Amino acid sequence: MNLTETIKKDIITAMKGKDAETLTILRTLSASLKNKGIELKRELEDTDVVSVVRSDVKKMKDALSEFKSAAREDLAEKAQIEIDILNKYLPADMPVEELRKIVKEKLKDISATSLDDMGKAMGAAMGALKGRVEGGRVKAMVEEVLKEGL
Numbered sequence: 001m002n003l004t005e006t007i008k009k010d011i012i013t014a015m016k017g018k019d020a021e022t023l024t025i026l027r028t029l030s031a032s033l034k035n036k037g038i039e040l041k042r043e044l045e046d047t048d049v050v051s052v053v054r055s056d057v058k059k060m061k062d063a064l065s066e067f068k069s070a071a072r073e074d075l076a077e078k079a080q081i082e083i084d085i086l087n088k089y090l091p092a093d094m095p096v097e098e099l100r101k102i103v104k105e106k107l108k109d110i111s112a113t114s115l116d117d118m119g120k121a122m123g124a125a126m127g128a129l130k131g132r133v134e135g136g137r138v139k140a141m142v143e144e145v146l147k148e149g150l
Contacts, residue, residue, distance in 0.1 A: 002097035003049040003089060004033060025085050032056060042063050053089045054134060060086070094133050096141075102128055103141045 001009075007026060014023040029052070036052050037044050044052075061085045067076035106128050112121040121142050129138055 003046045004044060007033070007049075009134065013131055021081065022085055025082050029053065029089075050090060050131040054131075055088055056100060057086045057090070058134075091132060093137075096127075097131060099137065099141050100131075100145065103138070103145050106140070107145060112146065113149070116141070118142065118146065121140065121146065 007030060011023065011026045011030060014026060032052050032055075032137075033049060036048060040048065060079050064076055064083065066077040067073075067079055077104060088150050102127050106124040107121055110117070110120055110124045112124070122139060125142050126135065
C-alpha cells in the first residue's frame, strides 16, 4: 500500500471514529496532494507525497514559532497536534553517520572542496537524498563536510 492510499484509509478511519481534528488535518493534506498531482500532471509517487508532507510540516513549524512568540498557546497547541499527525507519514530520520557518508560520496563525485561549491554540492546531495531527509539537515551536513574537508 502506498502512502496516498494510507492517507485515504486514515481519512476513512477518522470519519468512522468521529475524530474531527484528525479528519480536518488529513483532508487538508489530501487537498495539498491533489494540487501537487495537478501541478505535476501525473500520479504522485511516495517521494512526492513525502515532499508535500514535509512542506506542510515546515509551514506548521513556522506557524508554531510565530504562535509561541505571540503568546498564543491555544493556536500553538493546535499547530503541534497537526505536526504530530503529519509526522506519522514521514519516514524515520536518517542516522547522522549514514547522511554524512552519502553527502561525502556525492561531494567527491562532483569534486566539491569548499563552501564556494555550496550550490553545486546541495544540488547533488538533495538529488541523492530526495524525500528521505529534510533540506535543513542536508544543508547543515554539506556545510559541515565542506568545512572539515573531504
